[in-house]
Amino acid sequence: SQTIHQWPATLVQPVGSPLSLECTVEGTSNPNLYWYRQAAGRGLQLLFYSVGIGQISSEVPQNLSASRPQDRQFILSSKKLLLSDSGFYLCAWSVRGADTGELFFGEGSRLTVL
Amino acid sequence: GQNIDQPTEMTATEGAIVQINCTYQTSGFNGLFWYQQHAGEAPTFLSYNVLDGLEEKGRFSSFLSRSKGYSYLLLKELQMKDSASYLCAALDSNYQLIWGAGTKLIIKP
Numbered sequence: 001s002q003t004i005h006q007w008p009a010t011l012v013q014p015v016g017s018p019l020s021l022e023c024t025v026e027g028t029s030n031p032n033l034y035w036y037r038q039a040a041g042r043g044l045q046l047l048f049y050s051v052g053i054g055q056i057s058s059e060v061p062q063n064l065s066a067s068r069p070q071d072r073q074f075i076l077s078s079k080k081l082l083l084s085d086s087g088f089y090l091c092a093w094s095v096r097g098a099d100t101g102e103l104f105f106g107e108g109s110r111l112t113v114l
Numbered sequence: 115g116q117n118i119d120q121p122t123e124m125t126a127t128e129g130a131i132v133q134i135n136c137t138y139q140t141s142g143f144n145g146l147f148w149y150q151q152h153a154g155e156a157p158t159f160l161s162y163n164v165l166d167g168l169e170e171k172g173r174f175s176s177f178l179s180r181s182k183g184y185s186y187l188l189l190k191e192l193q194m195k196d197s198a199s200y201l202c203a204a205l206d207s208n209y210q211l212i213w214g215a216g217t218k219l220i221i222k223p
Binding site: 041043101105 | 159203205211
């Protein structure tokens with residue numbers, strides 16, 4: 001069966017510090033991978049998605065970046081965090097080429113920038 | 115622009131029935147999802163509708179009207195564990211999900 005894991009689960013970082021969130025998927029090949037951010041009382045905001053190794057599409061210009069060094073690994077990074085980067089970050093995957101595009105989410109990472 | 119509207123919060127009584135509505139405006143349409151999200155956790159898939167009509171899955175049912183840009187999620191025999199946020203999301207012509215802000219459902223004994 002397929003599983004998705006992301007870490008760390010909780011992170012408290014000072015403004016201006018770097019960030020690295022990691023996500024891995026097991027039990028499937030060539031998944032579409034996504035990073036979402038969820039702010040309190042707001043819908044899920046798509047940050048990045050990837051259809052293959054080294055292929056990253058950015059939906060929202062910001063100080064965040066994403067990389068996909070391996071087929072089932074997706075990393076969200078920042079060189080200098082802002083207060084506005086606080087939120088709940090979710091990694092997700094979907095089956096490439098599937099008609100429905102159903103998403104399977106990781107456990108989430110709660111980031112607090114102080 | 116693309117937009118999903120759903121109520122911010124609803125309250126219902128344990129054992130009762132509740133209907134959560136969602137209206138959508140998207141560039142093209144390839145289906146509508148409902149996800150459940152408990153506080154502090156990731157969303158989990160509930161239903162997917164692409165054709166008009168009602169899809170029943172146990173205590174939960176989802177309805178779609180493509181001509182009206184409208185869907186609802188119906189929860190029957192409410193249990194305390196159903197207290198959660200319910201997210202409506204529409205799949206546009208590029209197979210990108212457009213998300214609503216979610217409806218927080220509070221269940222009272």
